[in-house]
Amino acid sequence: MNCxxxxxxxxGSKRLPGKNIKSVMGKPMIAYPISTALQSKVFERVLVSTEDNEIADISTKCGAEVVPRPSELATDQATVHQVVRHTLASLERAxxxxxxxxxxxxxxxxxEPRHLVESHALLSTRNVxxxxxIQKFKPHPFKALSYEKNVLFPAFPEHFTKKGQQLPSFFAPAGAFHWMRSQAFLDAQxxxxxxxxxxxxxxxxxxxDIDEHEDLAMAERLLIAKTDVR
Structure with a gap:
């Protein structure tokens, strides 16, 4: 199955202007996922959907192909779902x-490339x-506190005093990647x-998930730590 x-x-990014091309350890941020995708050797093509000329230029230099995005899909109201449909429609016409x-x-x-290789294998071997x-919730959602009128109280008092091993695991999207079968996506009602x-x-x-300056600072520290370990 070609991928x-x-x-x-x-x-555009209101909370962190120029987010996608901010310098991280001397490289534009978008250079990292492009490089990871190329190194995984899972994909026939690596495409970047953008309306921004600077992002397009950097992406091309990093080895990706650019899919020009129409202005109506470049607002903060546009969804990734809409962007994907636009890109797939362009590919289908061709x-x-x-x-x-x-x-x-x-x-x-x-x-890392192995994340893409391993997750692709799941799509190939599981009936999905x-x-x-995804990543585990930390701290656990049942440990949530409400804070009203300067008073703290457990949001889930029936679970709050339980030990971690007694609680079910909960996960959240990791804000990293999402595999889909193309026809299933297009057919979804x-x-x-x-x-x-x-x-x-x-x-x-x-x-x-990098949305603000503190997220970027944390991500850069983690990237530095990972580089030092190697």
């Missing part, structure tokens, strides 16, 4: 619709249409959450 990587990278694709987020700078990168899916578990230090 493509799709990196959605618009130019007779190049892939069997599957992997959405890799431009801020996924801590991903999607594989989502509802949200992608209605499609059959499985998860690929990332450790907390292998993925961090």
């Amino acid at each position: 493509i990587a799709l990196i959605p990278a618009r130019g 007779g190049e619709l892939p069997g599957c694709f992997c959405i890799i987020y431009p801020t996924a700078i801590l991903l 249409d999607c594989v989502l990168a 509802g949200p992608v959450w209605t499609m059959s899916r499985s998860g690929y578990i990332l450790k907390s230090y292998e993925a961090i």
Whole structure:
């Protein structure tokens, strides 16, 4: 089954302007997921969907192909779902619709090629249409506290005093990548959450969703630590 990587990278970001090309250890942020996708050797093509000329230029220099994104899909109201449909429609018109694709987020700078190889294997061997990168909730959701009128109290008092091993595991999207079978995505009548899916578990230090300056600082420290270990 032929596969493509799709990196959605618009130019605008209100909380962290220029986020997708901010310098991280001397490289634009988007260079990391492009390099990881290419090194995995899982994909026939690595595509970047963007309306931004600077992102397009950097992406091309890093070895990716650029899919020009229309302005109506470059607002903060546009969804990744819409961007994927636009890209797949372009490929389908050209007779190049892939069997599957992997959405890799431009801020996924801590991903390693093996993560993509292993998660692709899950899509290939499990009877599902999607594989989502996930991570365990830390701290556990049942340990949540409400804070009202300067008073703290447990949000889930029936579970709050239980030990960790007594609580069920909960996971959240890791903000790193999402595999899908192309035809299943195009045929889906509802949200992608209605499609059959499985998860690929990332450790907390292998993925961090970068939305603000403190997220970027933490991701860079983790990347430095990983580089030092090697």
